[in-house]
Amino acid sequence: MARAITAVEDRTKESHELLRALFPYSGRARVVGLTGAPGSGKSTLTDQLAREYRKRQQSVGIVAVDPTSPFTGGAILGDRIRMQRHHADPGIYIRSMATRGSLGGLASTTADVATVLDASGRDVVLIETVGVGQDEVDIVRLADVTLVILVPGMGDDVQSIKAGIMEIADIFVINKSDREGADRVEREVRALQSTAPPRGATGADDAAMESWTPPVVKTVASEGRGISELAVAIAQYEAFLETSGLGRHRRIESWRVRLVEMLRVALMQRVRRDYLTEAAGRELAAKIAAHECDPYTVLEEILGRFGFG
Amino acid sequence: MARAITAVEDRTKESHELLRALFPYSGRARVVGLTGAPGSGKSTLTDQLAREYRKRQQSVGIVAVDPTSPFTGGAILGDRIRMQRHHADPGIYIRSMATRGSLGGLASTTADVATVLDASGRDVVLIETVGVGQDEVDIVRLADVTLVILVPGMGDDVQSIKAGIMEIADIFVINKSDREGADRVEREVRALQSTAPPRGATGADDAAMESWTPPVVKTVASEGRGISELAVAIAQYEAFLETSGLGRHRRIESWRVRLVEMLRVALMQRVRRDYLTEAAGRELAAKIAAHECDPYTVLEEILGRFGFG
Numbered sequence: 001m002a003r004a005i006t007a008v009e010d011r012t013k014e015s016h017e018l019l020r021a022l023f024p025y026s027g028r029a030r031v032v033g034l035t036g037a038p039g040s041g042k043s044t045l046t047d048q049l050a051r052e053y054r055k056r057q058q059s060v061g062i063v064a065v066d067p068t069s070p071f072t073g074g075a076i077l078g079d080r081i082r083m084q085r086h087h088a089d090p091g092i093y094i095r096s097m098a099t100r101g102s103l104g105g106l107a108s109t110t111a112d113v114a115t116v117l118d119a120s121g122r123d124v125v126l127i128e129t130v131g132v133g134q135d136e137v138d139i140v141r142l143a144d145v146t147l148v149i150l151v152p153g154m155g156d157d158v159q160s161i162k163a164g165i166m167e168i169a170d171i172f173v174i175n176k177s178d179r180e181g182a183d184r185v186e187r188e189v190r191a192l193q194s195t196a197p198p199r200g201a202t203g204a205d206d207a208a209m210e211s212w213t214p215p216v217v218k219t220v221a222s223e224g225r226g227i228s229e230l231a232v233a234i235a236q237y238e239a240f241l242e243t244s245g246l247g248r249h250r251r252i253e254s255w256r257v258r259l260v261e262m263l264r265v266a267l268m269q270r271v272r273r274d275y276l277t278e279a280a281g282r283e284l285a286a287k288i289a290a291h292e293c294d295p296y297t298v299l300e301e302i303l304g305r306f307g308f309g
Numbered sequence: 310m311a312r313a314i315t316a317v318e319d320r321t322k323e324s325h326e327l328l329r330a331l332f333p334y335s336g337r338a339r340v341v342g343l344t345g346a347p348g349s350g351k352s353t354l355t356d357q358l359a360r361e362y363r364k365r366q367q368s369v370g371i372v373a374v375d376p377t378s379p380f381t382g383g384a385i386l387g388d389r390i391r392m393q394r395h396h397a398d399p400g401i402y403i404r405s406m407a408t409r410g411s412l413g414g415l416a417s418t419t420a421d422v423a424t425v426l427d428a429s430g431r432d433v434v435l436i437e438t439v440g441v442g443q444d445e446v447d448i449v450r451l452a453d454v455t456l457v458i459l460v461p462g463m464g465d466d467v468q469s470i471k472a473g474i475m476e477i478a479d480i481f482v483i484n485k486s487d488r489e490g491a492d493r494v495e496r497e498v499r500a501l502q503s504t505a506p507p508r509g510a511t512g513a514d515d516a517a518m519e520s521w522t523p524p525v526v527k528t529v530a531s532e533g534r535g536i537s538e539l540a541v542a543i544a545q546y547e548a549f550l551e552t553s554g555l556g557r558h559r560r561i562e563s564w565r566v567r568l569v570e571m572l573r574v575a576l577m578q579r580v581r582r583d584y585l586t587e588a589a590g591r592e593l594a595a596k597i598a599a600h601e602c603d604p605y606t607v608l609e610e611i612l613g614r615f616g617f618g
Contacts (some may be wrong), residue, residue, distance in 0.1 A: 016605055019605050020603055020606065023605065081436070122490055160340065171319070183584070188440065233322075252594045252595045254598075255593075255597045256593075258604065259585070259594060259597070259604055259607065260590060262608050263585065264573065264576075264579065266612055267577075267580070267612070267615070268569070270615075271572065272569070276568070283560045285564035286561050286564075288568070289560040289561045294332040295332070295567070295571060296325055296329040296332065297329065302572060303575055303579065
């Protein structure tokens, strides 16, 4: 598993064949995305949720993504520490993703890693990511269920969480809810919900979402409190996804986005190999910086080689 | 100016011609990037810095980017409020950028908007962005000078700022430095600097950076304190950029990155127009979601049309 995921992360030539071979076995796992600010107890909550599923005899894969730290590693150590917490239960597999810098495609790579876990027969795949930017929104969009984790007493509370993150929540979790201010956070979420514009970007989403108001579940993950309630809320949403038809709609939308992203990454990989190598790019950049040529003309020339006018 | 920037943001057909025409007039402005967590007083600091440059008879353009809020607008109102603060001084032009969702290229678009301001004759272009993710790192990388804004009393202080952001600082600003804990933040930055690995991704960067230790400047932006000291620190770094040759090296590297990004955006725009339209993408996605075909084979087929094997 570890080697398969590394191959996918590194986008080796073999990974493509691997993913193609695994694809028929995928599509059975339920994918749950968890996102929240640094310090919201995301990892602890994810681990507790994994245990909860284990109690129900379900196998779990965890993908931990932190795109806010593009230059540093340290993921492997983190995995080991977290694995120890689960006493090496083979029913829980944890993988932290190193981020791959400006090549992009982080959401795409995460989705591929989830596919590997899915095809390996995991019943549930949990994807946790820091809820701060477009990358994270893209990542959790690929999940069937999205949890947004809030905590009391973080500055302006809900107001400081950006609207983009609030709007993708299927379920709100108020973690560390034994702290002062948990009720206030809940009231703020409710207030936000009552004033929020209709959810979803497409008409189909809007219609289906009218009948789902994201519930607020309070947890104290460090003590395991509220976790079974959270699992129930997730199960309810999963049932809603199927009965409303939103699940199918979401999977199609997810593949549409993923296909574009895959194409983007693959195209750029080949362009950089065949047309704009590191050296060629540097040479052109030097000319542009010296104002010897302009970048827009350079761009048109390269596009022209693909038959694009 | 407003119409030119909107055209660039929307990537209209005309914007390409416009940027090509403007390019020869660009390259004279100094571009300063400001990044910091929400609540660090970034906008106020940017505005104060703009005023400081105005005192020195320099014209200023401000680009405010907030990629953490992908689904909402509100940028225009914010611009108006901020413009009023400057009593409609025509020497300061402010533009907030709406983010463009998953099409990506936010850094590229920001750079193009900066080019428009540059070509219009602005002496200084200030780019402010929330310092949280890869997007922001990409954006501030395009600046000549990067300021990282910290504030006392935000949770774990420096520790909570991700390493990726700390590492791109040319100058640290401790804003709201009249608050308790400002000295602690400074000590933490110093401690981090003493243990940090050598800066920069390339050999040339490393060599030049050895002689520059990012200074720490304390400000209280809301009262205008420390702003002229900050302007001095920026001027010193600008002088260092020229004498060390790092400035030229950075501009080339910036154009190299920007060229790849421009190519990525332009290619995908054309691919979506000619090969993978919205409708075609949705149809393929439905087939994939139903497991009637696999995405990797679909991908190879599309790549094949470009002559890529």
